[in-house]
Amino acid sequence: MFLVSWEQVGKYIGMVRLSIFCLCTSLFSHTC
Known part of the structure; x- marks a missing residue:
């Protein structure tokens, strides 16, 4: 169990x- 802040x-x-x-x-600029 670890405690991390939001x-x-x-x-x-x-x-x-x-x-x-x-x-x-960078890799899929033509599709994104």
Whole structure:
């Protein structure tokens, strides 16, 4: 059981979404 603050969770989700977005735009810019 680990204790994480909602701020850390929000930052993590933001980083994941940003990395997916960058990956999508860099590799599949013609489809995204």
